[in-house]
Amino acid sequence: MPIRCEIVSQDRMIFEGDVDTVVLPGAEGEMGILPRHAPLLTTLKFGVIKVRSKGKEEVFTVSGGVAEVQPDIVTILADAAENVEEIDVARAEAARERAEKYLAEGPPPDSDAYLKMEAALRRSRLRLDAVRRYRGIGGPRTTLSPTTEDEE
Amino acid sequence: MANAREVLLRIRSVKNIAQVTRALQAVSASKVQKAMQAMYRTRPYATKAWQVLTHIAAQPGRKSLHPLLVERDQVGKALVVLISGDRGLAGAYNANIVRFTIKHFADYHVPVRYITIGRKGRDMMIRRRQDILAEYSNLPAAPAFEDVSAIGRQAVNEFLSGNVDEVYLVYTDFVNMVKQDPKVKKLLPLEIDTGEGRVEAFGDTHAGAEATYIYEPGQEQILDEIVPRFTALQVYQAVMESLASEHAARMVAMKNATENATELSAALQLEYNKARQQAITSEMLDIAGGAEALAKSQ
Numbered sequence: 001m002p003i004r005c006e007i008v009s010q011d012r013m014i015f016e017g018d019v020d021t022v023v024l025p026g027a028e029g030e031m032g033i034l035p036r037h038a039p040l041l042t043t044l045k046f047g048v049i050k051v052r053s054k055g056k057e058e059v060f061t062v063s064g065g066v067a068e069v070q071p072d073i074v075t076i077l078a079d080a081a082e083n084v085e086e087i088d089v090a091r092a093e094a095a096r097e098r099a100e101k102y103l104a105e106g107p108p109p110d111s112d113a114y115l116k117m118e119a120a121l122r123r124s125r126l127r128l129d130a131v132r133r134y135r136g137i138g139g140p141r142t143t144l145s146p147t148t149e150d151e152e
Numbered sequence: 153m154a155n156a157r158e159v160l161l162r163i164r165s166v167k168n169i170a171q172v173t174r175a176l177q178a179v180s181a182s183k184v185q186k187a188m189q190a191m192y193r194t195r196p197y198a199t200k201a202w203q204v205l206t207h208i209a210a211q212p213g214r215k216s217l218h219p220l221l222v223e224r225d226q227v228g229k230a231l232v233v234l235i236s237g238d239r240g241l242a243g244a245y246n247a248n249i250v251r252f253t254i255k256h257f258a259d260y261h262v263p264v265r266y267i268t269i270g271r272k273g274r275d276m277m278i279r280r281r282q283d284i285l286a287e288y289s290n291l292p293a294a295p296a297f298e299d300v301s302a303i304g305r306q307a308v309n310e311f312l313s314g315n316v317d318e319v320y321l322v323y324t325d326f327v328n329m330v331k332q333d334p335k336v337k338k339l340l341p342l343e344i345d346t347g348e349g350r351v352e353a354f355g356d357t358h359a360g361a362e363a364t365y366i367y368e369p370g371q372e373q374i375l376d377e378i379v380p381r382f383t384a385l386q387v388y389q390a391v392m393e394s395l396a397s398e399h400a401a402r403m404v405a406m407k408n409a410t411e412n413a414t415e416l417s418a419a420l421q422l423e424y425n426k427a428r429q430q431a432i433t434s435e436m437l438d439i440a441g442g443a444e445a446l447a448k449s450q
Contacts, residue, residue, distance in 0.1 A: 042368035
């Protein structure tokens with residue numbers, strides 16, 4: 001018996017389908033959700049969501065949000081989420097550089113702009129990490145640029 | 153029959169109107185596309201968020217869960233958030249939503265206060281001597297959640313502070329290009345929505361106390377975070393729906409206006425031709441009559 005999984009971010013539907021398991025970055029640690037799970041409501045941390053169905057795994061980055069679990073459905077309301085295969089590496093890289101540069105210039109640490117940039121930096125790092133670790137698992141290894149592999 | 157010159161002037165002015173309405177129609181057509189896309193993009197999130205809210209509200213012991221979920225025994229005042237447009241020339245769009253609101257709340261069993269979004273709605277409500285608590289106008293053409301979240305927050309605060317005991321949202325639901333329906337939605341306290349199958353199905357399979365959630369981190373923390381936020385999100389989505397509806401209504405209104413103007417100018421052209429012909433005929437008769445008189449007198 002599969003469980004339905006729906007991942008939506010504020011501006012679009014990201015994933016929708018019947019799956020075997022869902023692994024979420026919950027507020028109190030990673031959790032695996034199987035069909036017939038008890039009803040649960042949790043906030044999400046920065047991290048990755050892994051959706052497995054019939055031996056195939058899809059990985060999504062998520063930067064915070066809420067997940068509602070019902071016995072037959074997992075609804076993930078993400079602040080921002082992306083399929084790892086769809087992440088634009090060049091863009092994430094550029095965003096990271098921009099944010100790092102901005103933060104290095106030392107604006108007041110409690111200003112809105114600073115917090116925004118900090119969040120942007122965390123998001124782009126999360127994306128790049130996820131690409132490095134998970135890209136190629138669920139689909140063909142195509143657009144991975146060599147520069148990202150060399151890093152760190 | 154009007155004289156030819158007058159008719160000519162009218163034709164010219166009607167044609168000018170047609171030109172303006174045609175331009176407005178084209179502008180609205182492109183705006184409605186954008187507004188529709190924006191609305192469809194945010195719709196899934198808002199719908200899911202609303203579902204989660206209703207699931208929370210459907211739990212046993214909801215009264216102790218969160219103050220925003222508590223149904224009050226005594227309802228003293230209601231708050232209505234009315235979404236209208238900033239601009240006119242949108243057919244019956246603004247008039248419809250205001251009329252709908254008045255019809256719905258004029259004889260409401262408790263006094264009603266309003267938060268209006270959009271200039272037109274505000275003006276019409278003032279003219280009808282309604283009690284307006286706050287008004288928001290001149291929203292950006294493509295509002296982000298941050299632009300609207302203050303409105304939702306105000307509604308939530310009014311409710312929490314006990315100034316009002318019920319909050320409703322009145323907006324225009326975008327069905328399609330030619331159909332937009334005024335709608336009223338009860339925002340606070342949250343109502344258990346039995347219209348959709350999910351809540352009921354949930355109740356069926358996990359009846360009674362078993363259906364309570366496990367909360368991570370704490371129940372209070374998570375409800376404090378999501379309930380006000382998701383409520384504000386409903387206001388945002390309603391604004392997006394209303395915007396798309398407004399542009400669609402304006403486009404249709406302008407299309408009709410253009411068609412009418414074209415029709416009218418064709419009719420006037422005919423009238424002009426007749427008037428001109430008649431003027432020539434009577435002139436000819438004058439000349440002929442004059443010539444005859446001249447011939448007779450010689």
